[in-house]
Amino acid sequence: MKTVYTRPKILxxxxxxxxxxxxxxxxxxxxxxxxxEMDLRDKIICVAPAGCGMLLYNYFDIDTLESAHGRxxxxxxxxxxVLPDNVxxxxxxxxxxxxxxxxxxxxxxxxxxxxxVIFVNNGVYGMTGGQxxxxxxxxxxxxxxxxxxxxxxAGHPVKVCEVFAVLDGTSYLERVAxxxxxxxxxxxxxxxxxxxxxxxxxxxxxxxxxxxxxxxWKMGTIQACKWIDEVMVKEFPLGVIKEVK
Amino acid sequence: MMIKTIFSGFxxxxxxxxxxxxxNTAMFEGKHVTYFPSYGVEVRGGTANCTVVVSxxxxxxxxxxxxDFVVAMNQPSFARFQSILQSGGLICVNSSIVNTSAARxxxxxxxxxxxxxxxxxxxxxxxxxxxxGAFIRASSIVSFDFMIKNLSQILxxxxxxxxxxNKEALEMGFNYVKE
Amino acid sequence: MKKQLMSGNAxxxxxxxxxxxxxxxxxxxxxxxxxxxxxxKRMPEVPGGTFxxxxxxxxxxxxxxxxxxxxxxxxxxxxxxxxxxxxxxxxYLAADELPAVIINxxxxxPGMGNISPAQSDYLxxxxxxxxxxxxxxxxxxxxxxxxxxxxxxxxxLADSYRNPVIILGDGMLGQMMEPVSFDHIRQEKVYPKxxxxxxxxxxxxxxxxxxxxxxxxxxxxxxxLFRKYKGMEQNEVRFETFLVDDAEMVVIAYGTSARIAKGAxxxxxxxxxxxxxxxxxxxxxxxxxxxxxTATRVKDFFVFEMSTGQLIEDVRLALEGRGHIHFxxxxxxxxxxxxxxxxxxSRHYYQSQQVKK
Numbered sequence: 001m002k003t004v005y006t007r008p009k010i011l012x013x014x015x016x017x018x019x020x021x022x023x024x025x026x027x028x029x030x031x032x033x034x035x036x037e038m039d040l041r042d043k044i045i046c047v048a049p050a051g052c053g054m055l056l057y058n059y060f061d062i063d064t065l066e067s068a069h070g071r072x073x074x075x076x077x078x079x080x081x082v083l084p085d086n087v088x089x090x091x092x093x094x095x096x097x098x099x100x101x102x103x104x105x106x107x108x109x110x111x112x113x114x115x116x117v118i119f120v121n122n123g124v125y126g127m128t129g130g131q132x133x134x135x136x137x138x139x140x141x142x143x144x145x146x147x148x149x150x151x152x153x154a155g156h157p158v159k160v161c162e163v164f165a166v167l168d169g170t171s172y173l174e175r176v177a178x179x180x181x182x183x184x185x186x187x188x189x190x191x192x193x194x195x196x197x198x199x200x201x202x203x204x205x206x207x208x209x210x211x212x213x214x215x216x217w218k219m220g221t222i223q224a225c226k227w228i229d230e231v232m233v234k235e236f237p238l239g240v241i242k243e244v245k
Numbered sequence: 246m247m248i249k250t251i252f253s254g255f256x257x258x259x260x261x262x263x264x265x266x267x268x269n270t271a272m273f274e275g276k277h278v279t280y281f282p283s284y285g286v287e288v289r290g291g292t293a294n295c296t297v298v299v300s301x302x303x304x305x306x307x308x309x310x311x312x313d314f315v316v317a318m319n320q321p322s323f324a325r326f327q328s329i330l331q332s333g334g335l336i337c338v339n340s341s342i343v344n345t346s347a348a349r350x351x352x353x354x355x356x357x358x359x360x361x362x363x364x365x366x367x368x369x370x371x372x373x374x375x376x377x378g379a380f381i382r383a384s385s386i387v388s389f390d391f392m393i394k395n396l397s398q399i400l401x402x403x404x405x406x407x408x409x410x411n412k413e414a415l416e417m418g419f420n421y422v423k424e
Numbered sequence: 425m426k427k428q429l430m431s432g433n434a435x436x437x438x439x440x441x442x443x444x445x446x447x448x449x450x451x452x453x454x455x456x457x458x459x460x461x462x463x464x465k466r467m468p469e470v471p472g473g474t475f476x477x478x479x480x481x482x483x484x485x486x487x488x489x490x491x492x493x494x495x496x497x498x499x500x501x502x503x504x505x506x507x508x509x510x511x512x513x514x515x516y517l518a519a520d521e522l523p524a525v526i527i528n529x530x531x532x533x534p535g536m537g538n539i540s541p542a543q544s545d546y547l548x549x550x551x552x553x554x555x556x557x558x559x560x561x562x563x564x565x566x567x568x569x570x571x572x573x574x575x576x577x578x579x580x581l582a583d584s585y586r587n588p589v590i591i592l593g594d595g596m597l598g599q600m601m602e603p604v605s606f607d608h609i610r611q612e613k614v615y616p617k618x619x620x621x622x623x624x625x626x627x628x629x630x631x632x633x634x635x636x637x638x639x640x641x642x643x644x645x646x647x648x649l650f651r652k653y654k655g656m657e658q659n660e661v662r663f664e665t666f667l668v669d670d671a672e673m674v675v676i677a678y679g680t681s682a683r684i685a686k687g688a689x690x691x692x693x694x695x696x697x698x699x700x701x702x703x704x705x706x707x708x709x710x711x712x713x714x715x716x717x718t719a720t721r722v723k724d725f726f727v728f729e730m731s732t733g734q735l736i737e738d739v740r741l742a743l744e745g746r747g748h749i750h751f752x753x754x755x756x757x758x759x760x761x762x763x764x765x766x767x768x769x770s771r772h773y774y775q776s777q778q779v780k781k
Contacts, residue, residue, distance in 0.1 A: 078490020
């Protein structure tokens with residue numbers, strides 16, 4: 001009998017704490033698959049965030065450090081400078097990277113630190129209960145934008161890849177999604193490519209992943225996946241935003 | 246014995262290196278020494294000063310509220326520091342640009358036409374060393390012979406090509422007071 | 425012993441390099457810029473040396489955390505306003521049990537304050553400073569040589585307890601030059617690094633985190649840290665006494681104010697006033713016992729600091745109501761003079777003598 005689908009060895013035998021329909025579990029699995037396929041367990045170091053992704057160390061069988069909220073890129077910088085031949089990635093949400101950790105992410109990118117940021121963009125603060133994120137869509141209702149995000153009071157959705165693209169230190173920036181099988185396949189390729197860029201030391205790499213949060217979006221799982229295509233992608237176009245060959 | 250000296254002037258006149266030269270000489274002579282620069286918002290052409298304490302025993306404070314000596318390379322420094330000089334203390338001034346007519350009467354003034362003397366040996370840049378030579382002659386704070394003998398070590402690397410000029414300037418100031 | 429004239433800030437940098445520090449991260453702030461600049465020049469000469477001028481003090485302390493996680497001896501430095509920003513990272517270092525050395529060349533505060541020397545960050549340094557139930561060892565040198573000597577001690581303490589260590593100086597100590605020798609400064613011991621993250625080659629994966637949702641686990645983690653801090657209190661107290669044996673009044677001062685106090689005490693002794701000095705070298709753990717022991721014989725303690733009264737709280741706790749505490753403080757960046765302190769202490773001394781009569 002041929003095995004066509006199994007748990008990657010990098011993923012521990014643990015139950016995810018993620019809500020049903022959450023994109024984090026898919027992203028976790030994709031990272032595990034890529035680490036296994038690229039044979040990186042021996043030299044990869046993960047920096048986990050504060051936010052929904054914070055329990056990564058319970059799922060990944062790789063060396064993992066939990067960073068303070070927003071500081072992933074700075075911590076990853078410290079690790080990478082000591083261990084330049086290891087692969088170091090920081091897993092960050094939208095509040096983590098695009099609000100409280102804007103400076104750390106921006107400047108790590110600008111220095112061209114050869115680290116990878118896996119940026120999960122679900123447009124909302126998940127762990128704290130559904131408040132507005134910097135990437136929340138205009139008119140989107142959250143617990144802190146009860147009548148919908150209004151740019152006059154709350155600004156516009158932040159396009160991290162486009163902002164980072166103008167920095168000369170960045171070498172690979174791609175926006176993907178995990179809302180349907182074809183997108184998931186592309187997301188996995190993007191993660192692998194980001195690690196390859198890091199290994200080649202071409203500069204800073206980041207993969208932005210549009211990810212459903214049915215719980216805080218107050219939607220069904222399928223509706224949430226559709227909403228990514230129908231609404232989010234219009235604000236956050238998918239594809240390679242920048243690649244330095 | 247504990248002697249506190251304030252070196253003062255415009256930024257760029259080399260007052261910090263005057264203090265540093267004395268402090269380094271005193272250290273090589275085996276004395277206790279502190280050098281404390283005024284530090285602050287960096288302004289080119291602003292005033293600069295540093296305090297050097299030379300002592301036979303441990304130095305409690307590198308700050309001089311009542312210095313024994315003041316070296317003033319410009320007018321504002323003269324005005325400011327003559328007022329805190331100890332009664333009977335000595336103030337050495339660059340008389341080429343400092344007017345001492347408003348001085349206190351209980352202090353000693355050594356007026357050295359520093360800029361003119363420096364120009365005589367060809368460089369206004371070593372005016373600080375001219376006044377330093379005169380100051381050492383008047384204060385005996387460190388041994389002049391020791392300083393001259395070990396000048397390259399005292400001034401440190403990077404200034405080796407200027408040793409001859411500095412030595413000349415120091416000697417010019419020193420001899421000016423002798424006469 | 426070869427000596428060179430060096431600023432306190434630069435001496436800290438050279439001592440760090442000789443102590444095996446390979447990572448320095450910092451953000452410019454007066455009056456400690458000479459240290460950042462020294463490391464910018466010196467680190468590229470060190471094998472594996474890294475210098476980053478970070479985007480903020482927050483980033484710097486987190487880079488230190490990253491480098492420490494990867495097993496390097498890492499250091500950052502700042503001055504008061506910047507130290508407030510670093511507190512988040514220091515709390516995480518303590519929680520994660522990671523070694524690091526952090527230097528604070530204190531300036532006048534609160535707020536922007538000024539750039540002159542002060543001792544107003546005493547409570548921030550000795551009470552942890554950031555959030556949560558933790559402590560940092562705080563070393564308080566009082567000369568350029570002592571700044572240099574404190575660095576290898578700080579790295580060793582950080583490594584042996586796996587805890588952040590603070591060196592608390594001030595603008596005067598950082599800016600002033602004094603003769604300093606590095607002859608004896610070197611990395612003495614090698615510490616087991618069985619916790620660091622290097623990639624899980626040939627071993628189970630490691631995780632370093634301070635999130636403990638389970639309150640029982642968090643409580644046990646807090647007690648574990650507490651026991652570690654108790655060990656520091658037992659073993660790491662450092663202090664200096666000066667003319668205490670026959671003293672009728674004992675000045676308690678640290679760092680810059682301790683050296684000013686020594687100058688004042690020499691003058692007081694010339695006037696036959698029996699004044700001595702207890703100088704805490706570790707501000708935390710605090711030298712409680714020597715003060716308590718001295719209080720069995722001496723009634724008058726004189727706290728002198730460059731703040732409105734922070735060290736005085738620890739002296740009060742140490743004395744537990746015994747003795748009488750006199751106080752003189754100069755906050756705001758003012759550097760008091762030995763003569764000034766001589767006058768104040770003499771007045772208090774004579775008044776106490778009157779009371780005794």
